[in-house]
Amino acid sequence: MSWFEATVLGLIQGLTEFLPVSSSAHxxxxxxxxxxxxxxxxxxxxxxxxxxxxxxxxFRKDIWAIITAWVTALFKKERRSDPNARLGWFVILGTLPIGIFGVLFQDTIESSLRDLRVIGTTLILFGVILAVADRTRAVRNAKPISELTLPHALGYGFAQSLALIPGVSRSGGTISAGLFLGYSREAAARYSFLLAIPAVLASGVLELFKIGEGPAPAWGPTLLATGIAFVVGYAAVAWFLKYISHHSFMPFVVYRIALGILIIVLVSAGVLTPDAGTPAH
Known part of the structure; x- marks a missing residue:
């Protein structure tokens, strides 16, 4: 991987990670x-x-409040009803599905699920699901994150595990689940981002050992892309949370469907092969 490629891919990662369009697909x-x-x-x-x-x-203030409340509740029974303490448990338990499925299907995730036909299909399918979820939320009294329950937290968790498939989108899948469960756009997105923290950190640390080996890019370009993704990602998450407080997800739905159709057309026309760019084995 060249430095230029790393720069472009870092920008793409930062721009798309928090939007419901799938950064891994992009x-x-x-x-x-x-x-x-x-x-x-x-x-x-x-x-x-x-x-x-x-x-x-x-989210440093939110995260600190959750961690301190959760730790305190371990030793003080009267603090166990604290919403932040319960949210800590919900994040932990909601992370289990993606951890289990990630281990069970690791080889499939890293090979056949990166087929461009799969990605094009999932972009379209889960774009439609996001549209339906947003429409469903519009006719309900949206709930705040403080009303999250354990069954709903697990529902979020299973939705997050679908993001193991490129094209689904971690934020898109979990936000759709939150909307179907009756939460506001802001609440669904906020919990989506908090829920992703343990899974993404664990996955990233484990995959660190593969950088520079086999088909994985070298350390230099990878670190450059990661740094760019951090800077751009911070701006993206701030913009996204502000945007959805006043707007629907329909622009993202339209974009997902258009991109998915384009990918399928290019593959069908022979412009791209389903495994384009993948190293030969």
């Missing part, structure tokens, strides 16, 4: 369109450490 698709090699699951996971660092800083 890294895969745009690499294929530019004629570059697929950066791979390891590169994607490590650059997500950059965007997740942006989340840690942006």
């Amino acid at each position: 890294l895969r698709v745009f690499s294929a369109l530019f004629g570059w090699e697929d950066p791979g699951a390891a590169f994607t996971a490590v650059t997500q450490l950059g965007t997740e660092s942006a989340v840690l800083i942006y």
Whole structure:
């Protein structure tokens, strides 16, 4: 991977990680369109450490309140009803599905699910699901995050596990689940970002050991892309939360469907092969 490729892919990661459009799909698709090699699951996971660092800083007050309340509640029974203490448990338990499925299907995630036909299909399918979810929320009294329950937290968790498939989108899947469950756009997005923290950090740390080995890019370009993703990601999450407080998700739905159709057309026409850019084995 060249320094220029790393710069472009870092920008793409930072711009798309928090939007419901799938950053992993964009890294895969745009690499294929530019004629570059697929950066791979390891590169994607490590650059997500950059965007997740942006989340840690942006939500630092929320995260600190959750951690302190959760730890205090372990020793003081009267604090266990604290919403932040319960939210800490919900984040932990909601992370289990993606951890389990990630281990069970790791080989499939890193190989056949990176097929461009799969990505095009999931972009369209989950774009439609997001549109329906947003429409469903519009006819309900939206709930704040403080009303989150354990069954709903697990529902978020299973929705997040679908993001193991490139094209689904971690934020898109979990936000859709939150909207279907009756939460406001802001509440659905905020919990989505908090829920992603343990999974993304764990995945990124594990994949660190693969950088520079086999088909994975070298350390230098990967670190550059990660740094760029952090800076751009911080601006993106701030903009996104402000945007959805007054607007619907329909622009993202239209974009997902258009991109998905474009990918399928290009593959069907032979302009791109389903495995374009993937290293030969």
